[in-house]
Structure formats: C-alpha cells, structure tokens
Amino acid sequence: xxxxxxxxxxxxxxxxxxxxxxxxxxxxxxxxxxxxxxxxxxxxxxxxxxxxxxxxxxxxxxxxxxxxxxxxxxxxxxxxxxxxxxxxxxxxxxxxxxxxxxxxxxxxxxxxxxxxxxxxxxxxxxxxxxxxxxxxxxxxxxxxxxxxxxxxxxxxxxxxxxxxxxxxxxxxxxxxxxxxxxxxxxxxxxxxxxxxxxxxxxxxxxxxxxxxxxxxxxxxxxxxxxxxxxxxxxxxxxxxxxxxxxxxxxxxxxxxxxxxxxxxxxxxxxxxxxxxxxxxxxxxxxxxxxxxxxxxxxxxxxxxxxxxxxxxxxxxxxxxxxxxxxxxxxxxxxxxxxxxxxxxxxxxxxxxxxxxxxxxxxxxxxxxxxxxxxxxxxxxxxxxxxxxxxxxxxxxxxxx
Amino acid sequence: xxxxxxxxxxxxxxxxxxxxxxxxxxxxxxxxxxxxxxxxxxxxxxxxxxxxxxxxxxxxxxxxxxxxxxxxxxxxxxxxxxxxxxxxxxxxxxxxxxxxxxxxxxxxxxxxxxxxxxxxxxxxxxxxxxxxxxxxxxxxxxxxxxxxxxxxxxxxxxxxxxxxxxxxxxxxxxxxxxxxxxxxxxxxxxxxxxxxxxxxxxxxxxxxxxxxxxxxxxxxxxxxxxxxxxxxxxxxxxxxxxxxxxxxxxxxxxxxxxxxxxxxxxxxxxxxxxxxxxxxxxxxxxxxxxxxxxxxxxxxxxxxxxxxxxxxxxxxxxxxxxxxxxxxxxxxxxxxxxxxxxxxxxxxxxxxxxxxxxxxxxxxxxxxxxxxxxxxxxxxxxxxxxxxxxxxxxxxxxxx
Numbered sequence: 001x002x003x004x005x006x007x008x009x010x011x012x013x014x015x016x017x018x019x020x021x022x023x024x025x026x027x028x029x030x031x032x033x034x035x036x037x038x039x040x041x042x043x044x045x046x047x048x049x050x051x052x053x054x055x056x057x058x059x060x061x062x063x064x065x066x067x068x069x070x071x072x073x074x075x076x077x078x079x080x081x082x083x084x085x086x087x088x089x090x091x092x093x094x095x096x097x098x099x100x101x102x103x104x105x106x107x108x109x110x111x112x113x114x115x116x117x118x119x120x121x122x123x124x125x126x127x128x129x130x131x132x133x134x135x136x137x138x139x140x141x142x143x144x145x146x147x148x149x150x151x152x153x154x155x156x157x158x159x160x161x162x163x164x165x166x167x168x169x170x171x172x173x174x175x176x177x178x179x180x181x182x183x184x185x186x187x188x189x190x191x192x193x194x195x196x197x198x199x200x201x202x203x204x205x206x207x208x209x210x211x212x213x214x215x216x217x218x219x220x221x222x223x224x225x226x227x228x229x230x231x232x233x234x235x236x237x238x239x240x241x242x243x244x245x246x247x248x249x250x251x252x253x254x255x256x257x258x259x260x261x262x263x264x265x266x267x268x269x270x271x272x273x274x275x276x277x278x279x280x281x282x283x284x285x286x287x288x289x290x291x292x293x294x295x296x297x298x299x300x301x302x303x304x305x306x307x308x309x310x311x312x313x314x315x316x317x318x319x320x321x322x323x324x325x326x327x328x329x330x331x332x333x334x335x336x337x338x339x340x341x342x343x344x345x346x347x348x349x350x351x352x353x354x355x356x357x358x359x360x361x362x363x364x365x366x367x368x369x370x371x372x373x374x375x376x377x378x379x380x381x382x383x384x385x386x387x388x389x390x391x392x393x394x395x396x397x398x399x400x
Numbered sequence: 401x402x403x404x405x406x407x408x409x410x411x412x413x414x415x416x417x418x419x420x421x422x423x424x425x426x427x428x429x430x431x432x433x434x435x436x437x438x439x440x441x442x443x444x445x446x447x448x449x450x451x452x453x454x455x456x457x458x459x460x461x462x463x464x465x466x467x468x469x470x471x472x473x474x475x476x477x478x479x480x481x482x483x484x485x486x487x488x489x490x491x492x493x494x495x496x497x498x499x500x501x502x503x504x505x506x507x508x509x510x511x512x513x514x515x516x517x518x519x520x521x522x523x524x525x526x527x528x529x530x531x532x533x534x535x536x537x538x539x540x541x542x543x544x545x546x547x548x549x550x551x552x553x554x555x556x557x558x559x560x561x562x563x564x565x566x567x568x569x570x571x572x573x574x575x576x577x578x579x580x581x582x583x584x585x586x587x588x589x590x591x592x593x594x595x596x597x598x599x600x601x602x603x604x605x606x607x608x609x610x611x612x613x614x615x616x617x618x619x620x621x622x623x624x625x626x627x628x629x630x631x632x633x634x635x636x637x638x639x640x641x642x643x644x645x646x647x648x649x650x651x652x653x654x655x656x657x658x659x660x661x662x663x664x665x666x667x668x669x670x671x672x673x674x675x676x677x678x679x680x681x682x683x684x685x686x687x688x689x690x691x692x693x694x695x696x697x698x699x700x701x702x703x704x705x706x707x708x709x710x711x712x713x714x715x716x717x718x719x720x721x722x723x724x725x726x727x728x729x730x731x732x733x734x735x736x737x738x739x740x741x742x743x744x745x746x747x748x749x750x751x752x753x754x755x756x757x758x759x760x761x762x763x764x765x766x767x768x769x770x771x772x773x774x775x776x777x778x779x780x781x782x783x784x785x786x787x788x789x790x791x792x793x794x795x796x797x798x799x800x
Contacts, residue, residue, distance in 0.1 A: 024666055223746075272774070
C-alpha cells in the first residue's frame with residue numbers, strides 16, 4: 001500500500017497525457033469531449049481499485065462510495081475538467097488527493113462510522129458551456145435544467161446535443177434532492193490559485209462573490225479599405241474601450257478583479273470591419289457584490305458604443321454570491337490540520353455551491369508562483385503530499 | 401442565347417447556396433474547402449458550356465480559354481473566394497460577368513482576333529491563410545513559394561498540408577512566367593466597395609497602398625479571480641489600447657484607414673487572464689505608404705505593453721504598394737464605356753498585382769449602400785446588367 005504522497009503524484013502522472021491542448025499549451029478538458037470521457041473512465045477504474053462503488057448521477061457528476069450510500073455522508077472531491085489551456089492541478093489535485101486519502105485511511109485500518117464518498121463534479125470551469133459549476137448547480141437546483149440544456153458552446157452545439165451525442169439523456173438533467181440530502185459534510189481540496197498561502201496547506205474560510213457577463217456590441221460589418229473612418233460603425237472600438245474600462249472599474253473597488261479573457265469579433269477577418277463583437281466580463285469582489293462594478297463597466301461600454309453608432313447588450317451568464325464556509329466545520333478542519341492558516345479564495349468552487357445546502361469547507365494546497373488557469377500552474381510534490389495527508393486526517397476526523 | 405444581364409444574375413443565383421456561413425451570416429468560401437471545390441467545379445462546367453477550354457495552373461488559379469492559349473491574350477476575371485462571412489458579389493460578380501460577357505460576344509457573332517481568357521484567382525481575400533491575392537502573387541513571383549507553403553490557417557493547418565489534403569502537389573507552387581507572359585491586357589470587373597461610385601459602372605484608376613500586420617502581445621496567463629490587478633501582465637490590456645490607437649493613427653493621416661477586425665486571445669477562457677493576444681492590423685493609405693501609420697500604432701502598442709509588463713512583436717503579412725493602372729488601357733476602357741466615371745479603390749485586387757507585369761485595369765459596378773465584406777453587400781440587377789455589357793464592350797474593343 002502506497003502512502004498518500006506517492007499516490008497523489010502517481011495518480012496525476014497517470015492522466016498527464018489526457019486532454020493536452022497543443023495549440024494553447026496545457027490542457028483543454030471540457031464536458032462531453034473524448035478527454036473528459038477518458039478522465040471519467042480513469043476515475044471509475046481508480047475508484048474501483050480502491051474498493052469504492054461508482055455511480056453517475058443524472059447531471060453527469062460521478063460518485064464513488066465507501067460504504068452504503070446514505071445520509072450524513074462525508075463527501076470530498078473536486079472536478080477533472082479544465083479551463084481552455086489550463087494547468088494540471090486545478091481540479092484533478094482534489095480528485096487524486098481524495099483517492100489517495102482513501103487509500104491512506106484503508107492503510108491505517110480506519111473504518112468510517114458513516115458513508116464516505118469521492119465526487120467528481122461536471123464542467124466546474126464552464127470551459128465549454130460558459131456556466132461554471134454546471135454539475136453542482138444542476139444537482140442543487142441553482143441552475144434551471146431548461147436553461148442548461150440550451151447553453152451553447154463556441155461552435156453552437158447545445159449542452160442537450162452534446163449529451164445526446166455521447167449517449168446521455170439530456171432530459172434527465174435537473175435537481176437531485178435525494179442525492180444532495182446524503183451530503184452531511186463536503187470538503188474540497190484544491191490547489192491555491194493566487195499567492196495568498198505561504199504554508200503547505202491552508203483552510204478555506206470563504207469564496208468571494210463572482211459573476212460572468214457577456215456583452216455583445218453590434219455595428220455594421222464592412223470593408224476595411226473602402227469604408228471611410230467617418231462612415232464606420234465598428235464594434236471593435238467600443239469593445240476595446242470596454243476592456244480598458246473593466247480594468248479601471250475594478251481598480252476603483254478595494255481588492256476587486258475584473259477581466260476580459262475572451263473576446264470574439266464576428267466575422268473575424270483581417271480585412272473586414274466586424275459586424276459584432278462578443279466580450280465576456282468576469283468580476284470578483286471580496287467585500288460586496290459585483291453589481292456596481294458591472295454597472296460601471298456597462299456605463300463605459302454604452303458611452304463608447306453610442307460614440308461609434310453601435311449598440312451594446314448585456315447578458316448575465318452566472319452570479320455566485322459571496323460564500324462564508326461553515327464555522328464549525330472550519331474549526332474541525334483546523335483541529336485536524338494543526339497550524340494551517342485560514343484564507344479566502346477569489347476562485348469559484350463547487351464547495352461554494354454546496355455550502356448553501358450542507359456544511360462545506362476547503363483545504364488549499366500551496367501554489368509557489370500563484371499562477372493558475374495556465375500551463376505553468378504548479379504545486380510541489382511535498383506540498384501535494386501534505387495536502388493528501390491533511391485530507392486523510394480531515395476525513396478520519398469527520399467520518400469517525 | 402441570353403443577354404449578359406440575365407446571364408450574370410442567373411449565374412450568381414446558381415452559386416447562391418454554396419459556402420453559406422450559418423454562424424457568421426453570408427459566405428465563407430476559403431481556399432481548399434468543400435465550398436471552394438464546388439465553386440471551381442461550377443466554374444469549369446459553366447466555362448465548358450460556353451465552349452471555353454479550362455486549365456488549372458500550378459498555383460490553383462483556373463483559366464478558361466476562348467481560342468488557343470498564347471501571348472497577347474485579353475484576360476478578364478476575378479476570384480470566387482470570400483472573406484469570413486462575406487457577401488455574394490465581391491469576386492463572383494467579376495467571374496460571372498466575364499462568363500456572361502463571353503456569351504454576349506458569342507451572341508453578337510464576335511470573333512476575337514487574339515486569345516481571350518477568363519481567370520479565377522485563388523484565395524484573393526487571404527481569408528484562410530492571411531495573405532491576400534495569394535494565387536496571383538504566386539503566379540507573378542511576388543510571394544515566395546516556400547513562405548506560401550508554410551502559411552497556416554487559424555487551426556494551424558499549413559497551406560502545403562491543405563493542398564496535399566485535396567490531392568494537389570504543394571511543391572508545384574511558384575512563379576509561372578510562361579503563363580504570365582500570355583497576359584497581354586488584364587481587366588477585372590468588381591463590385592465597388594465603398595460609396596464612391598454614383599453611376600452603374602466606373603473605371604478604376606488606381607489601388608491604394610495596403611498592408612497587413614500581425615501584432616502578438618505576450619503576458620502571463622493566470623486566474624481571473626485570484627490574480628490581484630497589480631500582479632497582472634494581461635496582454636488584453638495593450639491589445640485593446642492598440643485597437644483604439646489604430647483608429648487614432650489613421651485619423652491623423654488624410655483619408656487613411658486602419659482596422660482591427662481580427663483579434664484572438666489565447667487561451668480565450670472567460671475566467672482566464674490571456675497569456676497572449678494576436679491582433680491583425682489592416683492599413684490603407686491613398687497618398688503614400690502605410691509605414692508611418694504602422695509605426696504610430698506600434699509605438700502606442702509598445703507603450704501599452706510596457707505599462708502592463710507585456711511584450712509585443714510585429715510581423716508583416718503582406719504589403720502592396722499603391723498601384724496606378726495603365727493610362728492607355730484606361731483610355732480604351734473609357735472609350736468602350738462612354739460616360740463612366742473614374743475612381744480609385746481602397747480595396748486590394750488581383751488586378752493590382754497583375755499591373756506590375758502587364759497593362760491592367762478595372763471596371764467597378766455600383767454598390768448602393770457602400771457595404772462590402774459583409775452579408776448585406778449588394779448590387780442592383782440593372783447595374784449588374786450594365787456591368788456585364790460594359791465588360792463585353794471592353795473585351796470586344798481589346799480583342800478585336
């Protein structure tokens with residue numbers, strides 16, 4: 001029986017070749033792609049090797065049970081999908097650490113007094129269909145199933161079509177209160193994604209408020225050579241002004257972040273004035289709600305669109321209020337991981353969605369550079385080892 | 401025997417369903433795609449019906465001959481490819497009008513005293529591989545064949561790979577002086593692309609200088625939530641500043657145009673600070689060369705990149721100096737089309753490439769809205785009719 005340390009690093013090595021993105025670098029592991037199927041198969045196999053019983057719920061989340069599924073279960077896990085061109089740790093570290101922790105507990109001769117499960121949530125990043133924490137939001141009912149079925153990827157394929165294509169029934173999507181009610185406690189281990197943790201392992205206190213909006217600027221497509229500047233209604237102009245306005249708006253609010261990482265001109269030809277531009281705005285606010293920052297950005301977007309004879313429409317793709325994790329659970333995590341610092345995270349997590357329905361908490365593993373959502377994302381082997389051992393200690397504390 | 405009027409409109413109707421772009425609207429008809437194959441087949445069939453002998457040259461340009469191919473030929477034609485999401489007239493109007501004009505001349509009982517050819521040039525828009533007038537530049541030797549073979553589309557497929565995939569030999573690409581020497585006169589009919597022509601048909605006097613550049617901004621990909629604003633090196637910031645700088649730089653030079661119609665953040669995730677952004681800059685200058693405008697934009701791009709801790713690299717994709725069409729040929733066109741106004745064009749054309757090697761000229765057909773490179777691009781049937789008749793008159797004058 002291997003230790004948790006070797007287990008986690010070796011487990012991650014086993015999927016190092018899955019879903020590599022040669023064009024972007026790193027990994028693109030999105031819902032209902034061959035890479036995601038491979039990862040789900042890998043998880044089922046690894047869980048089976050550890051004696052866990054695997055089931056997939058109606059929303060594509062995969063559960064591996066130690067003991068009979070039932071209420072008051074101790075649940076841990078994370079996700080296996082990635083952002084486009086993401087790193088190796090965001091998501092898989094939590095899943096691999098959970099499998100390693102189970103193996104560690106077995107090696108210790110631990111017998112859980114209540115059911116214990118490892119869960120893999122679907123499409124946590126929203127990398128393909130735009131809504132983050134898709135699987136957990138469907139499970140809890142926070143995301144309407146009809147809206148989910150109609151979500152479309154960059155190629156225009158709907159979630160319903162993608163699920164049908166892989167042989168799943170999209171009409172099954174929806175709230176799953178019985179399964180949700182089994183979750184007595186939820187603990188997610190995750191690589192830290194900034195530079196806030198200067199210890200191997202930390203304990204999550206909160207998730208900051210987070211929302212995603214899509215702004216569509218519409219002008220008049222035209223010829224890049226023959227159209228006089230004064231005749232132009234070029235939506236790239238207000239879109240560019242909005243990218244800069246987002247940075248300024250975030251800078252006006254303490255510790256807020258606003259980002260435009262995705263911007264798509266249509267039709268996107270070099271010698272073509274765009275007819276429309278879609279731009280996605282990601283806003284996070286540690287103290288308060290994103291609304292005022294979004295209003296600030298939208299005001300600038302409208303003014304720039306007006307000046308160019310363009311229009312702008314705003315649509316909200318997701319909104320996650322600030323989450324404070326359960327104090328009592330955090331205290332038990334702190335007791336199980338002595339000396340671990342406490343920190344809030346500005347990243348979104350399934351634990352934040354679960355927190356409204358069951359006591360939830362997080363363990364964070366140190367990120368030496370703070371880089372995340374990029375191929376350079378990293379965690380040291382020793383810290384990974386600490387994390388898996390800490391998770392085993394936490395599960396032993398909660399499941400005894 | 402139909403008239404040129406009915407012929408041209410009917411001919412265009414025959415390809416109205418080919419290469420439609422459901423996502424962008426309009427047409428996407430790019431080199432070595434099924435749509436382009438269908439268009440080439442259509443052209444070969446239509447030319448054959450009119451008794452023309454069809455040959456494809458080593459660079460994928462298609463020639464249809466009335467009479468034995470040989471020197472001092474009168475050549476007309478245009479292209480069938482489109483920009484992404486382009487209109488129905490830019491390119492195909494010149495090809496269809498040429499076929500209709502041939503039919504008209506046959507109906508008139510005209511017997512050309514020298515060879516006459518209709519040509520379809522490959523990838524005039526550079527819509528897939530970035531370099532405009534790809535086929536004519538290869539023919540003349542203005543574009544190095546090795547460089548052409550290495551051009552890559554947005555999916556990373558090289559021109560050599562794309563040609564091989566459709567069964568062509570990419571090693572055949574290169575200058576074709578023998579075929580070029582056959583061109584005694586070249587006349588291209590084209591839909592006007594601005595609002596400069598207030599008559600059914602006009603005569604081209606010049607093509608303004610035109611260049612395309614690619615700017616690559618590189619920063620550090622990272623997490624959109626956890627990365628503090630002060631820790632960011634987000635290449636979207638200088639890229640957006642450069643879009644706005646391009647507009648300002650063009651406005652400082654009389655009648656210049658600078659456009660960013662294509663911008664691609666990598667990896668392009670909503671919750672991801674981009675690691676790099678590619679941005680394409682299209683510059684046209686009626687009096688002078690694009691260089692100073694590009695330097696102006698580049699200066700702003702460098703300053704914005706420096707301020708964000710990013711780098712920027714500039715690469716030139718193409719540069720076409722200003723072209724003044726042959727005066728003597730223009731005078732003969734004016735004699736054949738009495739009362740037609742003369743105009744320069746800020747759009748690029750194969751006629752501009754040919755002009756350095758043989759007397760070349762253009763006929764422009766009125767564009768009632770000035771919209772081009774967009775699905776709304778339009779020409780009225782009556783003007784199309786005028787254009788085809790004028791082209792027949794021009795060919796009769798030149799080939800007698």
